[in-house]
Amino acid sequence: MIGEVPNVEAGQEFSTRRLAHGAGVHRPLQAGICGTKKTGAESIVVSGGYKDDEDYGDVIVYTGHGGQDGANNQVSDQSLDDPGNAALVTSYLEGLPVRVLRGWQSDSPYAPATGYRYDGLYRVTSYGSKLGIDGFLVWQFRLEAYDDTPTPQVAQQPELPSALTEPSTVASPPTVEGNETPERITSTVQRIVRSSAVKRRVKAWHDNRCQICDLRIEVPGGSYSEGAHIQALGSPHNGPDTTGNVLCLCPNCHVMLDAGAIVLEDDLTVIRSGEADGTLRTHPRHVIDLECVRQHRERWRR
Amino acid sequence: MIGEVPNVEAGQEFSTRRLAHGAGVHRPLQAGICGTKKTGAESIVVSGGYKDDEDYGDVIVYTGHGGQDGANNQVSDQSLDDPGNAALVTSYLEGLPVRVLRGWQSDSPYAPATGYRYDGLYRVTSYGSKLGIDGFLVWQFRLEAYDDTPTPQVAQQPELPSALTEPSTVASPPTVEGNETPERITSTVQRIVRSSAVKRRVKAWHDNRCQICDLRIEVPGGSYSEGAHIQALGSPHNGPDTTGNVLCLCPNCHVMLDAGAIVLEDDLTVIRSGEADGTLRTHPRHVIDLECVRQHRERWRR
Structure with a gap:
């Protein structure tokens, strides 16, 4: 668990x-x-x-x-x-x-x-x-x-070397090079977002391979992809949090989908900057919700 | 401001x-x-x-x-x-x-x-x-x-249509399709991380073009890149938050740099999965901190 x-x-x-x-x-x-x-x-x-x-x-x-x-x-x-x-x-x-x-x-x-x-x-x-x-x-x-x-x-009071007997050096992290401390630095932590169970299922079906560009990012110890909602959650889009509304994408295609640089046709043709560019790869267990595809495309009709 | x-x-x-x-x-x-x-x-x-x-x-x-x-x-x-x-x-x-x-x-x-x-x-x-x-x-x-x-x-009490006169429907968002509300949904908000001033400067020098793969992600209304620390902030890495320790990258190369799938040589050769793959693109005003490059590479020496 x-x-x-x-x-x-x-x-x-x-x-x-x-x-x-x-x-x-x-x-x-x-x-x-x-x-x-x-x-x-x-x-x-x-x-x-x-x-x-x-x-x-x-x-x-x-x-x-x-x-x-x-x-x-x-x-x-x-x-x-x-x-x-x-x-x-x-x-x-x-x-x-x-x-x-x-x-x-x-x-x-x-x-x-x-x-x-x-x-x-x-x-x-x-x-x-x-x-x-x-x-x-x-x-x-x-x-x-x-x-x-x-x-x-x-x-507990730690055993400190004699040069560090001030109690204040215990509770707060030690200063590194005078101006940097190893404290919580939010800019490093938000890059990777927790995958929900729904997203993890979709990513497992596709084995972390991007459904749009086919890239699988390999890193030491594993591979990486992102679960991307086709139609965003929350108002005004109100996309559902279901596998039919989630794609397995590389981060680049994720950014492009979210900002409308990529949209999908109902036959899952990928439209990139207004031009057809291949077809979304699918998986037998991954049924895409075409209503979400349509609503997402509608958002970027211009 | x-x-x-x-x-x-x-x-x-x-x-x-x-x-x-x-x-x-x-x-x-x-x-x-x-x-x-x-x-x-x-x-x-x-x-x-x-x-x-x-x-x-x-x-x-x-x-x-x-x-x-x-x-x-x-x-x-x-x-x-x-x-x-x-x-x-x-x-x-x-x-x-x-x-x-x-x-x-x-x-x-x-x-x-x-x-x-x-x-x-x-x-x-x-x-x-x-x-x-x-x-x-x-x-x-x-x-x-x-x-x-x-x-x-x-x-203030809003003017409600007669079908919605329960006060409880005012303070909380209306229910959509019975089970989804347009409330704060954190999974949608963390994908894009706030760029610090240091990162924005580096991204501006490179006009959002990835220094590793040369991609510039174009979306309706703008372009997108990420400022990536070469050596991570915070213990145990303690990289500095300076332009010399930041690269302008596409999200994919950012993930690979952070997880050691990409490292750099001192002459800025890009090593991808152990093999040389081009050279980091630079900019006259962007002087890379080679100590950070070295420390990052050291982290992935295996």
């Missing part, structure tokens, strides 16, 4: 992983990442197992899974083929929310003093690899709290 | 247009739309001059300018060449905020009883044309309040 689970609110504490498992917040008893490449990551646990982690409360730099010996040392490179890491890539590409648990073992100031605490929903806003502290490749995922996710409290 | 003006908060009332002009909220004394195609729309006034307008408080369906006689009847088609309408298209394409004033003349339940009220920032989330009530083409822009814009109060 992606998103909030019933009867659990941000801030709720669990004395053991088994209780968090029982509540459905984080189902595995050992793994830090719950999820698959197909579904995305349901939940993660921040519990100090990876020394490259950084925790700023609203922002977490979370190290992927793998490459460790039994004593939490990196002894080999991590890979995006790891199912947990692949799940976090899918969460990024699909804009899906990830439940975050913090555990007492973490030396983050935001960790609970004992047990585990559910801290609400975050989204993956970027990722990449670097040489970790132990000299092997680690993948790291930047997670940002949603605007309506409560900021976790500083629950 | 785009966005909030100093010393004016949402909810502030002005007894005349001249006072709203003096405060910088809406500068023209007569025109309903303030702005140009180049800058976008600074502000609009919702004051009942166009009978096709719809006002749901958080959502406004705003009719463009033009085509009227002296008595507010449409007597000819509207055009996107009208500077005010073109300004609203730019606001849509750039994701820019628009100040909204409501005037007493509007028969919207959200209009003030007298004078004018500044109601905060909205964004244009879709647009299109239709045959208006008077039988001529009108362009309409859907504006949605930002999440932190206060919802305007219902200030």
Whole structure:
């Protein structure tokens, strides 16, 4: 289950992983990442197992899974083929929310003093690899709290190096190069919009290949497309949120459809800048709602 | 000036247009739309001059300018060449905020009883044309309040047709087809992200043409591109928000850059899926920050 689970609110504490498992917040008893490449990551646990982690409360730099010996040392490179890491890539590409648990073992100031605490929903806003502290490749995922996710409290005094004993340096992120802080930066997070269930179904039918230009954007760890409403939701258009009103498109064709640079004929001919340019690719299970096609075209009749 | 003006908060009332002009909220004394195609729309006034307008408080369906006689009847088609309408298209394409004033003349339940009220920032989330009530083409822009814009109060009892005398039908939007309402629908609003000043400068240098694939997305009323940070802002990447760290890209190349499907060499060769694929197009005033290029490439070294 992606998103909030019933009867659990941000801030709720669990004395053991088994209780968090029982509540459905984080189902595995050992793994830090719950999820698959197909579904995305349901939940993660921040519990100090990876020394490259950084925790700023609203922002977490979370190290992927793998490459460790039994004593939490990196002894080999991590890979995006790891199912947990692949799940976090899918969460990024699909804009899906990830439940975050913090555990007492973490030396983050935001960790609970004992047990585990559910801290609400975050989204993956970027990722990449670097040489970790132990000299092997680690993948790291930047997670940002949603605007309506409560900021976790500083629950414990962290062990600070002597040069950083001011309490004010704990609760707020450290300053980087004097004028930049790793706080929530909305300009990086809105590019990829959460896919609804309807959109995900259409994108799965077309395997992320654009129905107009046939492009499938391949990126390390996955592929990317967008679910695009033919006739926009909301007044004055009032398009329905149904698979018949959604297309699987690359971002470029999505922009052009939304702004009327592309319209469709009733026979699904693609009209680009006033001229016929191929036909919309379809799929046996994906029946296009021609009323939506007609209304969208009508909006751009000029 | 785009966005909030100093010393004016949402909810502030002005007894005349001249006072709203003096405060910088809406500068023209007569025109309903303030702005140009180049800058976008600074502000609009919702004051009942166009009978096709719809006002749901958080959502406004705003009719463009033009085509009227002296008595507010449409007597000819509207055009996107009208500077005010073109300004609203730019606001849509750039994701820019628009100040909204409501005037007493509007028969919207959200209009003030007298004078004018500044109601905060909205964004244009879709647009299109239709045959208006008077039988001529009108362009309409859907504006949605930002999440932190206060919802305007219902200030006057509207004149309702007899079939709709329940007060509850006034404050909330009417139901459409039994299950869809024209309320704020976030899935439609986040596709286009507000361009910062830094991004707008880079996009202007390149005239919205992608520096990687050379595409310029043309739509009715304008063209579209995105400002893309080479090295992402925020921890762990900490890229600077400077023109040297921003590229003008089409949405597809933006997705690929962000997810490491495209990286750049120090000589600005474009590496796509591991193979050289042309060179980044540059501009004399646009000096790329090679440290950002290097750090971004490092993230995807694998």
